[in-house]
Amino acid sequence: MGRRLVLASGGVRAEERRAVYTQAIRDAIGDAGRVLFVPHALADHDGTVAKFAEKGLDAGYALDGIHRHDDPVRAVEEAEAIYVGGGNTFRLVAALHRMGVLDAIRRRVRDGMPYVGVSAGSNVACPKLSTTNDMPIVEPPSFETLGLVPFQINPHYFSGSTWRRDADGSYHEHFGETRDDRLREFHEENTTPVLGLYEGAVLVVEENDAGTTMTLLGGPARWLRPGEEPIDFAAGDRLESVIGALE
Amino acid sequence: MGRRLVLASGGVRAEERRAVYTQAIRDAIGDAGRVLFVPHALADHDGTVAKFAEKGLDAGYALDGIHRHDDPVRAVEEAEAIYVGGGNTFRLVAALHRMGVLDAIRRRVRDGMPYVGVSAGSNVACPKLSTTNDMPIVEPPSFETLGLVPFQINPHYFSGSTWRRDADGSYHEHFGETRDDRLREFHEENTTPVLGLYEGAVLVVEENDAGTTMTLLGGPARWLRPGEEPIDFAAGDRLESVIGALE
Numbered sequence: 108m109g110r111r112l113v114l115a116s117g118g119v120r121a122e123e124r125r126a127v128y129t130q131a132i133r134d135a136i137g138d139a140g141r142v143l144f145v146p147h148a149l150a151d152h153d154g155t156v157a158k159f160a161e162k163g164l165d166a167g168y169a170l171d172g173i174h175r176h177d178d179p180v181r182a183v184e185e186a187e188a189i190y191v192g193g194g195n196t197f198r199l200v201a202a203l204h205r206m207g208v209l210d211a212i213r214r215r216v217r218d219g220m221p222y223v224g225v226s227a228g229s230n231v232a233c234p235k236l237s238t239t240n241d242m243p244i245v246e247p248p249s250f251e252t253l254g255l256v257p258f259q260i261n262p263h264y265f266s267g268s269t270w271r272r273d274a275d276g277s278y279h280e281h282f283g284e285t286r287d288d289r290l291r292e293f294h295e296e297n298t299t300p301v302l303g304l305y306e307g308a309v310l311v312v313e314e315n316d317a318g319t320t321m322t323l324l325g326g327p328a329r330w331l332r333p334g335e336e337p338i339d340f341a342a343g344d345r346l347e348s349v350i351g352a353l354e
Numbered sequence: 355m356g357r358r359l360v361l362a363s364g365g366v367r368a369e370e371r372r373a374v375y376t377q378a379i380r381d382a383i384g385d386a387g388r389v390l391f392v393p394h395a396l397a398d399h400d401g402t403v404a405k406f407a408e409k410g411l412d413a414g415y416a417l418d419g420i421h422r423h424d425d426p427v428r429a430v431e432e433a434e435a436i437y438v439g440g441g442n443t444f445r446l447v448a449a450l451h452r453m454g455v456l457d458a459i460r461r462r463v464r465d466g467m468p469y470v471g472v473s474a475g476s477n478v479a480c481p482k483l484s485t486t487n488d489m490p491i492v493e494p495p496s497f498e499t500l501g502l503v504p505f506q507i508n509p510h511y512f513s514g515s516t517w518r519r520d521a522d523g524s525y526h527e528h529f530g531e532t533r534d535d536r537l538r539e540f541h542e543e544n545t546t547p548v549l550g551l552y553e554g555a556v557l558v559v560e561e562n563d564a565g566t567t568m569t570l571l572g573g574p575a576r577w578l579r580p581g582e583e584p585i586d587f588a589a590g591d592r593l594e595s596v597i598g599a600l601e
Contacts, residue, residue: 150542195539237490242536244484244543246497263528270517270525278517278525281510281553289489292442295397296491306528 108219109314110353111135112255116262116326117193117226118306125163127325128225131309132166132190135221139187144170147202148194148227155192164225173206183211186220193226193262196239200231201247209253216255226262229304233259238293238301240286256312257299257353261290264303264329294333302350303329308342312353319353321346355466356561357600358382359502363509363573364440364473365553366411374572375472376413378556379437382468383415386434391417394449395441395474402439411472420453430458433467440473440509443486447478448494456500463502473509476551480506485540485548487533503559504546504600508537511550511576541580549597550576555589559600566600568593 113135119128136142142165146155152174159165170190176182183189189212191199203209216222224232230239231252238259269281284292290301304310308326312319323344330338330349340346360382366375383389389412393402399421406412417437423429430436436459438446450456463469471479477486478499485506516528531539537548551557555573559566570591577585577596587593 150539198539198543235493237493239490241531242484242540243486243490243497244536244540246482246484250490250493265518265528267521268519269528270519271512272515272517272525272527274514278519280519281512281516284488289491292397292445293489293491296445 109319110216110255110312111219111221111314112216112232112312113221113223113309114229114232114256114260114304114312115223115225115309116229116264116304116306118263119164119225119325121307124307124325127307128309129163129166131311131324132168132223135223135311136166136168136188137221139221140169141171141186142168142188142190142223143173143182143186145173145189145191145199145203145228146194147174148192148196148199150198155194159192173208179206179208180211183208183215186215188221188223189215190223191225191228191231193228195244196227196230196236196241197243197245197247199227200236200250200252201245203231203252204248209251213253213255216253222255229260229262232256234299235259237297238290258350259293259299259301260310261286261301261303264305266329290331294331298333300350301331303331305329310346314353319347321350356566357463357502357559358466358468358561359463359479359559360468360470360556361476361479361503361507361551361559362470362472362556363476363511363551363553365510366472366572367409368554371554371572372410374554375556376410378558378571379413379415379470382470382558383413383435384468386468387416388418388433389415389435389437389470390420390429390433392420392436392438392446392450392475394421395439395443395446397445402441406439420455426453426455427458430455430462433462435468435470436462437470438472438475438478440475442491443474443477443483443488444490444492444494446474447483447497447499448492450478450499451495456498460500460502463500469502476507476509479503481546482506484544485537505597506540506546506548507557508533508548508550511552513576537578541578545580547597548578550578552576557593561600566594568597
């Protein structure tokens, strides 16, 4: 049995999107009783665990906060599934390094333990944190992340220009870099492909003896590579023939 | 003679904003013949130097690209003024460390060499890169930056919600963190105050025997500290009585 990953963009407040997301979690995790939850992308760990349950993002599972364990590596070794929540990716990466759990998570996920990530939790499933949208509020010891998939994910992806809305309801274009500018700059410095996951989109990866399937649910996505035309995917599409095998 | 800094947010495409910015540069630099320019926040160094001149952002000075110098530390030692352009802050910080010029810039600026920064160039004038809006496309050896001022700057600052505009002209709220969310998260992890510079805003710092003046030009700014109410400034305001002395 190989990797079973649910990698979500976030933006799942709407009932319809949340239903797609939580069904994907249930399909991946099955009848596990307890799910080890990593709340470290946010500052308030107990509050984050409570909020995920309150908003129905627990998909009906009891979330067992890893911050409550004296030995986080052992908690990973004994987990039936792992779920990494959103917030600030730099803070999350610093915590994963501090707890020393990267290798244990990698090993368990390759051996079949289901992994669910949303937003920052999807960022850290990639080789490096480099396609996060977050502010570098803490300095992690390195940008190295879990590398559960061989490509980068950009959560909350969108194309086009950015505007702000003022209190009077008027819109004003914001002249900072657009998301596409930022990802093009990533590809000036890196060759790793990027999957831009629009809000509400969920990538489900299932690896077994017959091969690997990658299914997009809940929203669209865009596949970006340096110097090549982007490829657009719609909810329901299978992506493995474009993305290729897991390494 | 002490520090003479021009720290701009960016967003100076409009003629009126550009005039304020370039006048501030001329007031700081005076009659220096050559200005050492650091284009490393962008990938194309010669192209960036040319673009700054073409757009009138050179303020009438000949910009001498530091990438053209075999010995960048010596170029800093011999410069009459230094000007650091915008782009990606992570790429810029990696280049400053690679060229080994941080100490030389700090020393020269403390001794009175004028420093002009825009966007990423303002970010690196602060103690750490941590309040950049940029994507971490490259991993610098550390988040340490020049520390020419004892507070952080957030360029392209705005308050309120973020929207995207689709090709059909419709607006859709973007559910990623707002700028204020991001800076509040910075203050969950750090105590350093942050000056949010709205687009078009320029902070001019002048240090001399009589003390230090900090003058805001071109646009508004907001002073953010953990757990305290923000303080708003307007163009023309003097900020030193709020911000306090340079260390």
